[in-house]
Amino acid sequence: GAVVSQHPSRVICKSGTSVKIECRSLDFQATTMFWYRQFPKQSLMLMATSNEGSKATYEQGVEKDKFLINHASLTLSTLTVTSAHPEDSSFYICSASPPGRGGAKNIQYFGAGTRLSVL
């Protein structure tokens, strides 16, 4: 299957600092990537859809100025948590689907996730 790389896997930061998380599609180009947040023992909550070359589409209730998304190339999307606070501590996961026709296009491949801890 396709490979999605997410970095870093774990980050600990002080309250008030900003943290950037990278999501890369390693063997395909992705015009669309997705960012999820997951609390312990809960499901994945879609935060936003990252669109290459245009603004991200945020889900209702997600603060655009808090969670900045940049999709500058066909293989890279970044999520920046600005002025992080302890309540932003969570597990963040990205995903992407290979383009083109065929079955692979309909499958989302996930990064390994980033555990963010804000002190």
Next chain:
Amino acid sequence: AQTVTQSQPEMSVQEAETVTLSCTYDTSESDYYLFWYKQPPSRQMILVIRQEAYKQQNATENRFSVNFQKAAKSFSLKISDSQLGDAAMYFCAYRGYNSGGSNYKLTFGKGTLLTVNP
């Protein structure tokens, strides 16, 4: 809006036995995709199996198979010959058929935590 319901927060099975995880969904679309993802303790999401709604035949992947009942909007996952490595959180997910942008997004159920007893 589409919704996905997994009514079993936790399930357990004996090693080598069979277990079925249930999933129901609500949609007004006629074409869509359904998925089962597995999330082990590492938290890496792994695709287990997928089903296209326009296909009547139930999908099968080795020990994993689904019972897709389109009229009932039901999509259960059967795991045969359960192994210790099958222990994980299992999520059922729905995706609309139309391509492009946010139409690719997945709607997840709340998950079922599967324990495999030796």
